Amino acid sequence: MxxxxxxxxxxxxxxxxxxxxxxxxxxxxxxxxxxxxxxxxxxxxxxxxxxxxxxxxxxxxxxxxxxxxxxxxxxxxxxxxxxxxxxxxxxxxxxxxxxxxxxARGRRYRYLLLNRPQRPGLWQGRVGWYHGELDLGAMQVAAARFIGEHDFSAFRAAECQAKSPIKTMSQATVRRCGPLLVFDFAASAFLHHMVRNLVGTLVHIGKGAQPASWADELLQMQDRKLAAPTFAPDGLYFRGPVYEAHWQLPDPADDLIDAFLL
CATH class of the missing domain: 3.30.70.580 (Pseudouridine synthase I, catalytic domain, N-terminal subdomain)
Structure with missing residues (x-):
């Protein structure tokens, strides 16, 4: 059984x-x-x-x-x-x-980033943290560049064992909920450290170190050494796989996190 x-x-x-x-x-x-x-x-x-x-x-x-x-x-x-x-x-x-x-025909991840001057206390270990101001609009524009089929070699860990760096991204969004920035990603599959590297790049853009167009450049150059550092694991949540309906599996996803963000 x-x-x-x-x-x-x-x-x-x-x-x-x-x-x-x-x-x-x-x-x-x-x-x-x-x-x-x-x-x-x-x-x-x-x-x-x-x-x-x-x-x-x-x-x-x-x-x-x-x-x-x-x-x-x-x-x-x-x-x-x-x-x-x-x-x-x-x-x-x-x-x-x-x-x-x-x-599974897809997978979903969420990254929670606390964006305030003070480091997390109550949420220590459950959120990432960045102390400076971030340009949400620039991050949203950059995140949209990741939608579609791309070679994500620039966001792939050196020890990644995936056969191909080409993945299809169906969701890449950033929104603000009070002091939290919520990053949501959905794709056919993900490379090792891919989400944390995407978040690191978006934060780099948000703080003004690079323009939103940098996301396109990184996808084209396909060189991990040129992208931003890998962000901390603290705020990363695996929201689960996506299966065909005929398997009839429950999908509670992250209802508790969503409740906190309302």
Whole structure:
């Protein structure tokens, strides 16, 4: 039987998603908890791996088990064995053809940037921070340049293992909610550190270091060394994969964050 799970986590408590020999990752914590319910080892596959410090409001995983358990066991039962900072939100049986990663036709990310002179206190670890004034209009113009199919080599980490730097961006927006700047990105897929590098470039433009047209230049030059530094992981949230409707999976996305931004 194949089960899909949706979970959320606070990335600062973990060393990223992917399991490590030394432990301390979200995958390690989840598979340990699942094993308690399944009474045996459980291997999981996720929709999108996240780095240390990066959060998720809708990570989707799937796993195969031979034991019968009520769906509540995969939610409330697993949650009793998970550490603080990560929780399963829903569980659903799926066809064996479903794959958390390869069945996704897109992925979504959000970056929250606190833009005020004082560093974050209450939201430490949950938002990025920039102290100076930012030109929202210039950032919005630049962000729109990323829409469409492009070679995003200028925004790709050196250790990125993706086969191709060409991705199709369907959303790249920036808006202000009080002292927060909210960056939303949606694409067919993302390169390693791509969102944090995009945010770094937009902040560089917003503070007046480069014009909005710099976004076009970077896309054309395809050279990571020419773009802005990678921004901190603190404010980055994986909002989840996008699946075809026939899979009928829940999509709570980031309703709590949206509630705070209203």
């Amino acid at each position: 194949r089960i899909a799970l949706g979970l959320e986590y606070f990335g600062h408590r973990f060393r990223g998603w992917q399991s490590q020999a030394s432990g301390g990752t979200v995958q390690d914590a989840l598979e340990t908890a699942l094993a308690q319910i399944a009474a045996g080892p459980v291997a999981t596959l996720c929709a999108g791996r996240t780095d240390a410090g990066v959060h998720a409001t809708q990570q989707v995983v799937h796993f195969d088990v031979s034991v019968e358990r009520p769906l509540t066991a995969w939610v409330r039962g697993v949650n009793t064995h998970l550490p603080d900072g990560v929780a399963v939100r829903w569980a659903q049986p799926v066809d064996d053809e479903f794959h958390a990663r390869f069945s």
